[in-house]
Amino acid sequence: MNRTLLLFAFVALLFVGTGVLQSWNSALGILNMALISAIMALGVNMQWGYAGLFNVGVMGFVALGGLAVVVTAAQPVPGAFSAGGWGVLAALALGAATIGGAVAVWRRMAKGWARTVALLAVLIGGFFAYRAIFDPAVAAIEAINPALYGNIGGLGLPVLLAWPAGGLLAALAAWAIGKTALGLRSDYLAIATLGIAEIIIAVMKNEDWLARGVKNMISLPRPVPYEVDLQQSAGFVAWAQGWGYDPVTASAIVVKLCYAALFVAVLAIIVTLSELALRSPWGRMMRAIRDNEVAAEAMGKDVTRRHLQIFVLGAAVIGIAGAMMTTLDSQLTPGTYNPLRFTFLVWVMVIVGGSGSNWGAVLGGFLIWWLWVMVEPIGLSLLGAITAGMADGSWLKAHLQDSAAHMRLLTMGLILLLVLRFSPRGLIPGR
Amino acid sequence: MAEPFLIGESMTGGYGAADILHGCTLAVEKGQIAVIVGPNGAGKSTAMKAVFGMLRLRAGHVKLEGEDITALTPQARVAKGMAFVPQTHNIFTSMTVEENLEMGAFLRRDDIRGTMEQVYELFPILKDKRRQAAGELSGGQRQQVAVGRALMTQPKVLMLDEPTAGVSPIVMDELFDRIIEVARTGISILMVEQNARQALMIADKGYVLVQGANRFTDTGPALMADPEVRRSFLGG
Amino acid sequence: EDVKMGIILGFTGPLESITPNMASGAELAVNEVNEAGTLLEGSKVTVVRADSTCVDAAAATAAAERLVTSDKVQGIMGADCSGVTGAVLQNVARPNGVVMISPSATSPALSEAEDDGLFFRTAPSDARQGEVIAEILKERDIGSVAITYTNNDYGKGLADSIQQAFEKAGGKVTISAAHEDGKADYSAEVAALAAAGGDMLVVAGYVDQGGKGVIQAALDTGAFETFFLPDGMYGDALVEAIGSPLDGSFGTVPGTDSEGATKILDMAKEAGFDGTSSYVGESYDAASLILLAMQAAGSAAPADYKSKIEEVANAPGEKIYPGDLAKAIELLKAGTDIDYVGATNVELIGPGESAGSFREYTVKDGKFETDRFR
Amino acid sequence: MIAVENLHRHFGGFRAVDGASLQIATGSITGLIGPNGAGKTTLFNVIAGRLPPTSGRVTMDGEEITGLPPHALFHKGLLRTFQIAHEFGSMSVRENLMMVPARQSGETLWNAWFRRGAVAAEERRLRDKADEVLEFLTISHLADEKASNISGGQKKLLELGRTMMVDAKIVFLDEVGAGVNRTLLNTIGDAIVRLNEERGYTFCVIEHDMDFIARLCNPVICMAEGKVLAEGTVEEVKNDERVIEAYLGTGLKNKVVGHA
Amino acid sequence: MDILNALVAFLNFVFVPGLAYGAQLALGALGVTLIYGILRFSNFAHGDTMAFGTMVTILGTWGLQAAGVTAGPLPTALLALPLGIAVTAALVLATDRAVYRFYRRQKAAPTILVIVSLGVMFVMNGIVRFIIGVEEIGFADGERFLITAGDFRKMTGLSEGLAIKTTQAITVVTALIVVAALFWFLNRTRTGKSMRAFSDNEDLALLSGINPERVVAVTWILAAALATTAGVLYGLDKSFKAFTYFQLLLPIFAAAIVGGLGSPLGAIAGGFVIAFSEVTVTYAWKKVATYLLPDALAPDGLVQLMSTDYKFAVSFTILIIVLLFMPTGLFKGKSV
Numbered sequence A: 001m002n003r004t005l006l007l008f009a010f011v012a013l014l015f016v017g018t019g020v021l022q023s024w025n026s027a028l029g030i031l032n033m034a035l036i037s038a039i040m041a042l043g044v045n046m047q048w049g050y051a052g053l054f055n056v057g058v059m060g061f062v063a064l065g066g067l068a069v070v071v072t073a074a075q076p077v078p079g080a081f082s083a084g085g086w087g088v089l090a091a092l093a094l095g096a097a098t099i100g101g102a103v104a105v106w107r108r109m110a111k112g113w114a115r116t117v118a119l120l121a122v123l124i125g126g127f128f129a130y131r132a133i134f135d136p137a138v139a140a141i142e143a144i145n146p147a148l149y150g151n152i153g154g155l156g157l158p159v160l161l162a163w164p165a166g167g168l169l170a171a172l173a174a175w176a177i178g179k180t181a182l183g184l185r186s187d188y189l190a191i192a193t194l195g196i197a198e199i200i201i202a203v204m205k206n207e208d209w210l211a212r213g214v215k216n217m218i219s220l221p222r223p224v225p226y227e228v229d230l231q232q233s234a235g236f237v238a239w240a241q242g243w244g245y246d247p248v249t250a251s252a253i254v255v256k257l258c259y260a261a262l263f264v265a266v267l268a269i270i271v272t273l274s275e276l277a278l279r280s281p282w283g284r285m286m287r288a289i290r291d292n293e294v295a296a297e298a299m300g301k302d303v304t305r306r307h308l309q310i311f312v313l314g315a316a317v318i319g320i321a322g323a324m325m326t327t328l329d330s331q332l333t334p335g336t337y338n339p340l341r342f343t344f345l346v347w348v349m350v351i352v353g354g355s356g357s358n359w360g361a362v363l364g365g366f367l368i369w370w371l372w373v374m375v376e377p378i379g380l381s382l383l384g385a386i387t388a389g390m391a392d393g394s395w396l397k398a399h400l401q402d403s404a405a406h407m408r409l410l411t412m413g414l415i416l417l418l419v420l421r422f423s424p425r426g427l428i429p430g431r
Numbered sequence B: 001m002a003e004p005f006l007i008g009e010s011m012t013g014g015y016g017a018a019d020i021l022h023g024c025t026l027a028v029e030k031g032q033i034a035v036i037v038g039p040n041g042a043g044k045s046t047a048m049k050a051v052f053g054m055l056r057l058r059a060g061h062v063k064l065e066g067e068d069i070t071a072l073t074p075q076a077r078v079a080k081g082m083a084f085v086p087q088t089h090n091i092f093t094s095m096t097v098e099e100n101l102e103m104g105a106f107l108r109r110d111d112i113r114g115t116m117e118q119v120y121e122l123f124p125i126l127k128d129k130r131r132q133a134a135g136e137l138s139g140g141q142r143q144q145v146a147v148g149r150a151l152m153t154q155p156k157v158l159m160l161d162e163p164t165a166g167v168s169p170i171v172m173d174e175l176f177d178r179i180i181e182v183a184r185t186g187i188s189i190l191m192v193e194q195n196a197r198q199a200l201m202i203a204d205k206g207y208v209l210v211q212g213a214n215r216f217t218d219t220g221p222a223l224m225a226d227p228e229v230r231r232s233f234l235g236g
Numbered sequence C: 001e002d003v004k005m006g007i008i009l010g011f012t013g014p015l016e017s018i019t020p021n022m023a024s025g026a027e028l029a030v031n032e033v034n035e036a037g038t039l040l041e042g043s044k045v046t047v048v049r050a051d052s053t054c055v056d057a058a059a060a061t062a063a064a065e066r067l068v069t070s071d072k073v074q075g076i077m078g079a080d081c082s083g084v085t086g087a088v089l090q091n092v093a094r095p096n097g098v099v100m101i102s103p104s105a106t107s108p109a110l111s112e113a114e115d116d117g118l119f120f121r122t123a124p125s126d127a128r129q130g131e132v133i134a135e136i137l138k139e140r141d142i143g144s145v146a147i148t149y150t151n152n153d154y155g156k157g158l159a160d161s162i163q164q165a166f167e168k169a170g171g172k173v174t175i176s177a178a179h180e181d182g183k184a185d186y187s188a189e190v191a192a193l194a195a196a197g198g199d200m201l202v203v204a205g206y207v208d209q210g211g212k213g214v215i216q217a218a219l220d221t222g223a224f225e226t227f228f229l230p231d232g233m234y235g236d237a238l239v240e241a242i243g244s245p246l247d248g249s250f251g252t253v254p255g256t257d258s259e260g261a262t263k264i265l266d267m268a269k270e271a272g273f274d275g276t277s278s279y280v281g282e283s284y285d286a287a288s289l290i291l292l293a294m295q296a297a298g299s300a301a302p303a304d305y306k307s308k309i310e311e312v313a314n315a316p317g318e319k320i321y322p323g324d325l326a327k328a329i330e331l332l333k334a335g336t337d338i339d340y341v342g343a344t345n346v347e348l349i350g351p352g353e354s355a356g357s358f359r360e361y362t363v364k365d366g367k368f369e370t371d372r373f374r
Numbered sequence D: 001m002i003a004v005e006n007l008h009r010h011f012g013g014f015r016a017v018d019g020a021s022l023q024i025a026t027g028s029i030t031g032l033i034g035p036n037g038a039g040k041t042t043l044f045n046v047i048a049g050r051l052p053p054t055s056g057r058v059t060m061d062g063e064e065i066t067g068l069p070p071h072a073l074f075h076k077g078l079l080r081t082f083q084i085a086h087e088f089g090s091m092s093v094r095e096n097l098m099m100v101p102a103r104q105s106g107e108t109l110w111n112a113w114f115r116r117g118a119v120a121a122e123e124r125r126l127r128d129k130a131d132e133v134l135e136f137l138t139i140s141h142l143a144d145e146k147a148s149n150i151s152g153g154q155k156k157l158l159e160l161g162r163t164m165m166v167d168a169k170i171v172f173l174d175e176v177g178a179g180v181n182r183t184l185l186n187t188i189g190d191a192i193v194r195l196n197e198e199r200g201y202t203f204c205v206i207e208h209d210m211d212f213i214a215r216l217c218n219p220v221i222c223m224a225e226g227k228v229l230a231e232g233t234v235e236e237v238k239n240d241e242r243v244i245e246a247y248l249g250t251g252l253k254n255k256v257v258g259h260a
Numbered sequence E: 001m002d003i004l005n006a007l008v009a010f011l012n013f014v015f016v017p018g019l020a021y022g023a024q025l026a027l028g029a030l031g032v033t034l035i036y037g038i039l040r041f042s043n044f045a046h047g048d049t050m051a052f053g054t055m056v057t058i059l060g061t062w063g064l065q066a067a068g069v070t071a072g073p074l075p076t077a078l079l080a081l082p083l084g085i086a087v088t089a090a091l092v093l094a095t096d097r098a099v100y101r102f103y104r105r106q107k108a109a110p111t112i113l114v115i116v117s118l119g120v121m122f123v124m125n126g127i128v129r130f131i132i133g134v135e136e137i138g139f140a141d142g143e144r145f146l147i148t149a150g151d152f153r154k155m156t157g158l159s160e161g162l163a164i165k166t167t168q169a170i171t172v173v174t175a176l177i178v179v180a181a182l183f184w185f186l187n188r189t190r191t192g193k194s195m196r197a198f199s200d201n202e203d204l205a206l207l208s209g210i211n212p213e214r215v216v217a218v219t220w221i222l223a224a225a226l227a228t229t230a231g232v233l234y235g236l237d238k239s240f241k242a243f244t245y246f247q248l249l250l251p252i253f254a255a256a257i258v259g260g261l262g263s264p265l266g267a268i269a270g271g272f273v274i275a276f277s278e279v280t281v282t283y284a285w286k287k288v289a290t291y292l293l294p295d296a297l298a299p300d301g302l303v304q305l306m307s308t309d310y311k312f313a314v315s316f317t318i319l320i321i322v323l324l325f326m327p328t329g330l331f332k333g334k335s336v
């Protein structure tokens, strides 16, 4: 416990140091993403740390959370829904029905060529029917001012609603994925989830009608005031100046603090619930399942169902974080989702923090995100220190300075190795 | 008396902070059989591991043929002619039975086929299963593979941690028979047994370990005759 | 008082091979001004670089936040990829009121973004280039083309606009298929493109990314022999890598018949980097505009000079080419109006983006030969 | 209680269980013996739902249970231990026991979050029960030790302990005795008898220690090569020629004393 | 009906590129699968190890070219390959000393090692970019083609061409030889078996007198050789670029896993599964159909099941379907 407090104090110091040495705006900016990262790490930790599910599809759930923001909070596109919305919905329903039918055929019919034929008939027929409804509907939607819209638009609801919606969307996807893929173990589950995440991103990139694909959705609504509005409000300016602050800086800080308050609230709720769950018989059961599935099954625990439960829960948490991130960025850019950043970095957070421990995941989220951002200046100053002694104009110095940008990942790697060297089971090891 | 062939002398040590062994001593003479018995958790396996160098000793030392080998790694002890069958995790589950045996003979450069035939003779079932992954065997068959692997080394000292756990009576008898034969060829045998009555019957020396320390030490038959030992450790 | 300018580009990540040249391009302008030493009251301009990673909006935001609030830069040259550009604009530039000029983000959506007059682009809009390309194709009697584009807002936007304009002009687009940059293999894409066929292949990609890979594979398998190369595909690296098979291919690149385009090449060569690499001219122009606008406003504060950018960039006034920055500063000091032409014939229209004039070129004997300007 | 009819379980071409039919009478302690590889564990695995049978059926109290998953069978009162101990390594020994009972209210998230009082009370009861079992197995001092850190024999005791945490109808014990001290094994034997007599548990016990079998079991079934070889009282089976030949043998051949 | 042209079109655009790409993936996957099989973790640094090895080979190639040494019709890089392998082996051995050994002694969980290898990846990534930069580098010389599309057309008089690159042929042949050698090594030689024993049960391997450090060293040397060979062959066929090598990691892992981790044969099979599923499912059959069908029936559309936008999605879907039916891959891989 002492060690935990000490570590958190250290990380707090990093943030305060950033605030003092750089600027409070920077520090708060990093803090906000760190809060979101901590939530993502919590989600992964539930799946891995509690139940041993090797989910490497984090990116997919983050992206789905982002998609939920567009669907819930973006302004409706005039005419888009009437042009093709019903068609798309009908087609999707038909697609789902086809898959359901195929599964039913597979289950109900006896093994043999008749089943194969029936299965193929259902699948192929369903596919063509689906395309027949889907394609024209999509074409109609995408035809609406493609440079600006071309998508079906959102519901225009308050953006805070998008966070639970993000969780829900991710949970639904996780349920479907879990139903099919959770029979796989370790790295095989990993590659399957990774593949599914890639598929989700591929869909989001290429289905323009959904959220404009690679053309991006920008200027999504915010749950907090705009800095510019604050700067223009006489009351705020007076207030800021009263405290001796420059209104521009003050506005930026206030906005960030608003976000931070929201994020902290979400994080607090999730951490509390996780801790309660982990320390309850439920958590004990999960650990038993993680340790030895065969024995847990023999002791009457329905491993399959529990796996599905925790997979869905973890995914929902990640989805919420994804929605929060898209809200913070106020844009959805499917092209920017890549596994290194949205899957493996989160994993680094979990492992460095200590898998199986909620506080570890939170700590990992804070620490690793801070590093991810700060390795750039750290790398640069490292390089500065190296080159300081060298003669000006020497070839090596010039070469080093040219490669400065690549010190970023190199520094990240070095620090990661150092941290893991000194706490090989993570900073706050779980049980 | 001359120094025993292999001796772990007043060994003290454990896995973490707390000691499991408290000055425990085990020894076996050349060509003899020493059997260790004791309640569960007494530290029998730990003592075996200590003799084999898989555990750091805080005090005491291990000597083989008068040479102090306390500082040697387990591998080095293998090279010196020691062989060990651990109580658990004692086979290569993903490798075939035959490969398991080959691995036992890893350090040998001579022809191993003869020894392998002997092992198959001892455990006929293994011959039928020699192309099967050892992990797919039944519990008793695995145990036979484990012992077979150790025999393949043609060691000077053979250390067995509960070799008969889970093997059928007929195989157990065979195994004890073979152990006697092996001992007759001059190989020393140090083993832990819970099938204590049979084991003590063939033992030149018996140790009763309790809580990491020697409680009784005597010849096998003498221990068996001791009513106190019988009642508390041999199941009456 | 010294002036600080931030350069935010993806020094690591998918664009890492072109961004160093872009940064060098921008720094050419800065050096030029520093050598003259006459900006404002003899202010020295320092550059702070930051990594946008091109794909990680959060990291880019954090980096920009550091530039603006800690290093206190007064203008940003960047960012590069549209995704991170939007994020930096909304989360850093606008809240802090800092001017941002992107040399390469071409997404039409950015035109609509709220920007409080802070955001500009020196890269021409995709829509315009699409029309020019369709025109050229028609003139050269190309009846049908296959299009492959890099799967981002630039590629997709450009491909869409080419297809629209070309079909309107009566041409046929046999297929328009995306390729992802930085991937290992493009056989599938080439196979599909080849099956669809067409007189030539339009490659709306990047010269040292998937675009090159697709061309290579298409030539190797004999799927296509001539290629249309839009701006992203313009660069010596391509001819060097592919060689003579590229002869006869043609394309467009933003540029003018002015001396600007050639001048920047010379300047780059002198400074020791590849001036033909994508977006070097745009980067130079973006940096120049920031500095000249400061001079025009007589202040380095973004709030003061943001309104001057269009004034400096557009006619009327004396034309300014690369290398003329010292002269431009003198003119501004003297109160003379200038019209910054720069390396890419900058003309800002509408919501602060380059109107774009284009150079049509053909590859002959491993060289880019200019056919005409549009 | 349990009836196995013409059960087959093949691995590839190998017939581990090859048409075994047997019955376990309610209230009995049935012994199951047989040479290594006879298919005893495989038979257990099939009955307990761990492996699907190749063919044949298993019924429990007349109800077909073939192919039900292990957790469903657990809820029907069918418990089993593993020949190779399957402890939950990262959990304490006590937790290993406390996790066993089914339908713990704390196993649903809702209760874990919002009905903490009730859950805590139930936990106290479980804890007491677990401590009782540990006491019986002579391993109370290990209650808070990580289960991966206990000795081989202690793990076997833990296996057994788990079955004592709940009220079962039938318990399958797969060589609980292997590696367990004989004196303790006697105590365990007594406990089995007591559970059988007082609480009416049915047992099916695999064991190679014939003394143990003799003391407890009636009837005894001997399997060989996947089939039932002999069945009857201990005496009958022990004296069956085929059983002696395949399984029991005739004792040590070498003269034991003074061999050196 | 023009079966020949249809066949050639298919071979040229689908079969040959798919085969070559599959072999490239397979070579990479062999390294991944070997590390997984023996050291029991997924090595994320493999892509960057490939990049490093290729970089050294390129530097060697330049040196050779400067000295006027070439390999005739074959790429000079093949001569520099041993150098690349040696230096890379030294690097990974040093990495093992400095980094991995510590965790091995700690008996750290595989996921810890995965994250550690991610750290190593970042560092190697920096080293490669620092030494050779981020630009694309072509270093293929010698004869580029065994046969070009144009020559083929001239030779056969068909309207479709068939191109086979030297590098494609070399890659396929190398991949087959390497997999056979590796299979033989692991299953038949003493050292190979001791490596498998080590991966199965480290403690017991120790008790059998197997020297773990030696096993680990051999594994890394083999992995370095595989990575360098894969990287160089890939670079010869396409070009060298640090970022692309990193991106290769994903399909390589996919190949290793779908084939069954730890199985050399699986790596080969997996490489081809991934490569062909990328190329075939999104293939537009229009051209082939046009040759095969009478004019009247010639298709208007592309006759494409899925657009190439979804090629990764498709290959991953196929991967998942394979895994659903064979949960540990085509060749019964390991799982920790």
Ligand SMILES: Nc1ncnc2c1ncn2[C@@H]1O[C@H](COP(=O)(O)OP(=O)(O)OP(=O)(O)O)[C@@H](O)[C@H]1O
Pocket: B129, B136, B137, B138, B139, B140, B141, B166, D011, D014, D015, D016, D034, D035, D036, D037, D038, D039, D040, D041, D042, D043, D083
């Ligand atoms: N997964 C498997 N794959 C192939 N063969 C198997 C598998 N599991 C068991 N077998 C074989 O089935 C046979 C029966 O094994 P089982 O474990 O049931 O024996 P057992 O009667 O319990 O023996 P023991 O007394 O040694 O525990 C053995 O010969 C074994 O090799």
Ligand SMILES: Nc1ncnc2c1ncn2[C@@H]1O[C@H](COP(=O)(O)OP(=O)(O)OP(=O)(O)O)[C@@H](O)[C@H]1O
Pocket: B015, B016, B020, B038, B039, B040, B041, B042, B043, B044, B045, B046, B047, B087, D142, D145, D148, D149, D150, D151, D152, D153, D154, D155, D179, D181
């Ligand atoms: N890896 C370990 N880490 C910590 N403690 C251990 C470990 N292994 C065993 N112990 C403890 O050491 C004590 C002795 O264990 P050991 O395995 O030597 O007993 P044993 O006499 O062989 O018992 P058994 O007859 O049950 O095999 C036990 O109380 C056990 O809890």
Ligand SMILES: [Mg+2]
Pocket: B044, B045, B046, B087, B161, D151, D152, D153
């Ligand atoms: Mg023991």
Ligand SMILES: [Mg+2]
Pocket: B138, B139, B140, D040, D041, D042, D083, D174
């Ligand atoms: Mg058994």
